[in-house]
Amino acid sequence: MTAAAEQAATSGEQQHQQPSEAAEQQALDGEQVVTPWDVAGGADGKIDYNKLVSQFGCQTIDTALVARIERLTGRPAHPFLKRGIFFAHRDLTELLDAHERGEPFYLYTGRGPSSEALHLGHLVPFMFTKWLQDAFKVPLVIQLTDDEKFLWKGLSVEEARRLARENCKDIIACGFDVARTFVFSDFEFVGGAFYRNIARIQRCVPMNQVRGIFGFTQEDNIGKIAFPAVQAAPAFPDTFPHMFGDRKDVRCLIPCAIDQDPYFRMTRDCASRMGHHKTALIESRFFPALQGESGKMSASDTTSAIFVNDTPKDIRSKVNKYAFSGGGFTVEEHREKGANLDVDVPWKWLNFFLEDDARLAQIGADYSSGRMLTGEIKGELVGVLVEMVERHKAARAAVTDEIVDAFMAVRPMPNLWG
Amino acid sequence: MTAAAEQAATSGEQQHQQPSEAAEQQALDGEQVVTPWDVAGGADGKIDYNKLVSQFGCQTIDTALVARIERLTGRPAHPFLKRGIFFAHRDLTELLDAHERGEPFYLYTGRGPSSEALHLGHLVPFMFTKWLQDAFKVPLVIQLTDDEKFLWKGLSVEEARRLARENCKDIIACGFDVARTFVFSDFEFVGGAFYRNIARIQRCVPMNQVRGIFGFTQEDNIGKIAFPAVQAAPAFPDTFPHMFGDRKDVRCLIPCAIDQDPYFRMTRDCASRMGHHKTALIESRFFPALQGESGKMSASDTTSAIFVNDTPKDIRSKVNKYAFSGGGFTVEEHREKGANLDVDVPWKWLNFFLEDDARLAQIGADYSSGRMLTGEIKGELVGVLVEMVERHKAARAAVTDEIVDAFMAVRPMPNLWG
Numbered sequence: 001m002t003a004a005a006e007q008a009a010t011s012g013e014q015q016h017q018q019p020s021e022a023a024e025q026q027a028l029d030g031e032q033v034v035t036p037w038d039v040a041g042g043a044d045g046k047i048d049y050n051k052l053v054s055q056f057g058c059q060t061i062d063t064a065l066v067a068r069i070e071r072l073t074g075r076p077a078h079p080f081l082k083r084g085i086f087f088a089h090r091d092l093t094e095l096l097d098a099h100e101r102g103e104p105f106y107l108y109t110g111r112g113p114s115s116e117a118l119h120l121g122h123l124v125p126f127m128f129t130k131w132l133q134d135a136f137k138v139p140l141v142i143q144l145t146d147d148e149k150f151l152w153k154g155l156s157v158e159e160a161r162r163l164a165r166e167n168c169k170d171i172i173a174c175g176f177d178v179a180r181t182f183v184f185s186d187f188e189f190v191g192g193a194f195y196r197n198i199a200r201i202q203r204c205v206p207m208n209q210v211r212g213i214f215g216f217t218q219e220d221n222i223g224k225i226a227f228p229a230v231q232a233a234p235a236f237p238d239t240f241p242h243m244f245g246d247r248k249d250v251r252c253l254i255p256c257a258i259d260q261d262p263y264f265r266m267t268r269d270c271a272s273r274m275g276h277h278k279t280a281l282i283e284s285r286f287f288p289a290l291q292g293e294s295g296k297m298s299a300s301d302t303t304s305a306i307f308v309n310d311t312p313k314d315i316r317s318k319v320n321k322y323a324f325s326g327g328g329f330t331v332e333e334h335r336e337k338g339a340n341l342d343v344d345v346p347w348k349w350l351n352f353f354l355e356d357d358a359r360l361a362q363i364g365a366d367y368s369s370g371r372m373l374t375g376e377i378k379g380e381l382v383g384v385l386v387e388m389v390e391r392h393k394a395a396r397a398a399v400t401d402e403i404v405d406a407f408m409a410v411r412p413m414p415n416l417w418g
Numbered sequence: 419m420t421a422a423a424e425q426a427a428t429s430g431e432q433q434h435q436q437p438s439e440a441a442e443q444q445a446l447d448g449e450q451v452v453t454p455w456d457v458a459g460g461a462d463g464k465i466d467y468n469k470l471v472s473q474f475g476c477q478t479i480d481t482a483l484v485a486r487i488e489r490l491t492g493r494p495a496h497p498f499l500k501r502g503i504f505f506a507h508r509d510l511t512e513l514l515d516a517h518e519r520g521e522p523f524y525l526y527t528g529r530g531p532s533s534e535a536l537h538l539g540h541l542v543p544f545m546f547t548k549w550l551q552d553a554f555k556v557p558l559v560i561q562l563t564d565d566e567k568f569l570w571k572g573l574s575v576e577e578a579r580r581l582a583r584e585n586c587k588d589i590i591a592c593g594f595d596v597a598r599t600f601v602f603s604d605f606e607f608v609g610g611a612f613y614r615n616i617a618r619i620q621r622c623v624p625m626n627q628v629r630g631i632f633g634f635t636q637e638d639n640i641g642k643i644a645f646p647a648v649q650a651a652p653a654f655p656d657t658f659p660h661m662f663g664d665r666k667d668v669r670c671l672i673p674c675a676i677d678q679d680p681y682f683r684m685t686r687d688c689a690s691r692m693g694h695h696k697t698a699l700i701e702s703r704f705f706p707a708l709q710g711e712s713g714k715m716s717a718s719d720t721t722s723a724i725f726v727n728d729t730p731k732d733i734r735s736k737v738n739k740y741a742f743s744g745g746g747f748t749v750e751e752h753r754e755k756g757a758n759l760d761v762d763v764p765w766k767w768l769n770f771f772l773e774d775d776a777r778l779a780q781i782g783a784d785y786s787s788g789r790m791l792t793g794e795i796k797g798e799l800v801g802v803l804v805e806m807v808e809r810h811k812a813a814r815a816a817v818t819d820e821i822v823d824a825f826m827a828v829r830p831m832p833n834l835w836g
Binding site: 151200226 | 565568569575604605606607608609610612613614616617618620621622623624625626628629634635636637638639640641642643644646647
């Protein structure tokens, strides 16, 4: 069938991209909602991350843990770690204990390819994962869930596969080490050992459990109901025999935004029943939309996000027009009271992407005291973003189809560690 | 994990092999129950096939259709067809019309590998499929659903794969043409084009539809809920790019027992939405257990079945001891009233396996009139079965691992038709 026919055939599906009824009710009640598909802040529009940590049952990353990572890797911590952007974890301490004993681990992260180009929020986990790979010298697998976007978003198989390959170029441009990195599309790579692990996981998980975790209903298609096993399987090393043979002792650490936690709670339950180590997680806050942090940036709302293919002019115009400001309403008021950093988006974005700690502290002091104006901090941000996006574009331009093939090849990978 | 641990991990699963509550209630009410997992006759213990045809909405095969097949193939119809063992169909007339116009079709059948050796009931679809392949000179795909038996039966992945390979030898021994036959295990072959068709089918089917068709509940694991798409995908030619490229015009005919009809009703619904021809079906009655036709033979109850590796002594002893007789209680009564062929298992089995029409008619006349005794018809049956099983054993002994590999290789297959 043509791709268009395939999209038409699923027209009844579109409604399932709406928040579930329960999530909608929670949002109406002013409660925050965080699932892999919906993120909405509480009554004040903000995400209460402490509440999330206790609700999900993960742990906060404290300064002692950051210091331990610096000691183990011999490197200063990545800004995302120092500044509490990656702020929560599961079993990271156990993973580091094992690493100190000389036991191997690998990294697993992924991307659902639903848009042509990535936006900056999409880059956050990849930037951090690259740092983890360099710092620990470990293998990495990157899952492109073209099947997920096919099942949820009404894309045709062909379009989902095309976007997976396009997104792969942006991911490679983040600088991963081809000798230690395997990127795969589900539609290409699932089968054999991977499919066997999917079936093992599926047998551990009854329908009522995925209903409880993900809010699936009787109207959801059976692919969605089965899909959590597809996202869980890469957390077990024997899913990748060309990398790890049939070893089961290799641990897995997953860097991700905290909304993906439900998948991996399920994965950890299955791990023990299947004779694997429990998967460890290191989880980030959300990268806020330009309009404020009441949700994630949306790739479908281009005014909420900066994309890696935006021009400098696009960037300047979006930041000036849409970035929510915590500054005073008038220059006089601002000079007197200063800015409210808690809600100011340019300040939050600089915390993600301005690497110079001293400069960041200076901007914080000047802006919150009213010495620096909103226009000025936006100018600082535009400078940082333009430099970052231009650097990304140059790196991506160097990613040929042959390089994509090299990362995606199922190949012997003899030098995965050290 | 070890295979043993894997089996232990799923101990909670065993209960799901029981009939569903609805099926149990129907059976208690004396209604017949026919699903892919449960078969039970009505109040009189017998299957009412006419009722099944009208309940499922398929059509009966009449003598005109049998004559048309003889005309098209230039061969006398197989005994299973002449004697109404393959008695129902869907769209077979349309398929034959297309065949007459020179349009291609292929055959698809399968086996869930849950036992070491096949029993004679398992052979029925394969014997008939071999005849269809020879008569129409068409390609054939044979699915070994090791994943199904893993999800339903608590086997380990390794054990399910081993049984798939063992069963494959028995299937090859039926005489299929290696140039036109592709045998595959789901755990080995699923992936790529196959997985993409699985996802396409899954997106067409909501949870409440599989609940309605198969009786799944909230306690069923998510693999079972997703599995109907795995059994549906081989009905579409682009699941097999090494055989059919990306052709969508190749039709599919599925020979199977009528309890598999639910899978393919679902498949036919998806076919039209996915731009494929609707799958055609040719469906058989059940091969009755030795104890009578209140159910299918069970591979787990060895007294109900003759296996392809039983010895002549086993066969004689099982037939004499367990085969339900429609003869009189005493020789005197039998000589006077004759046998009731409607319930007599040796008579039914001879209808499956005694090829000589004249001899079969003679036995029917002699036995129903009381001239032939129960011991004598059982003796006839033992002769037929021993000859058939010994022939099978010899054929199977010639099936080497290399031959299995040849049938299961994903390979160019240039001469599929004619």
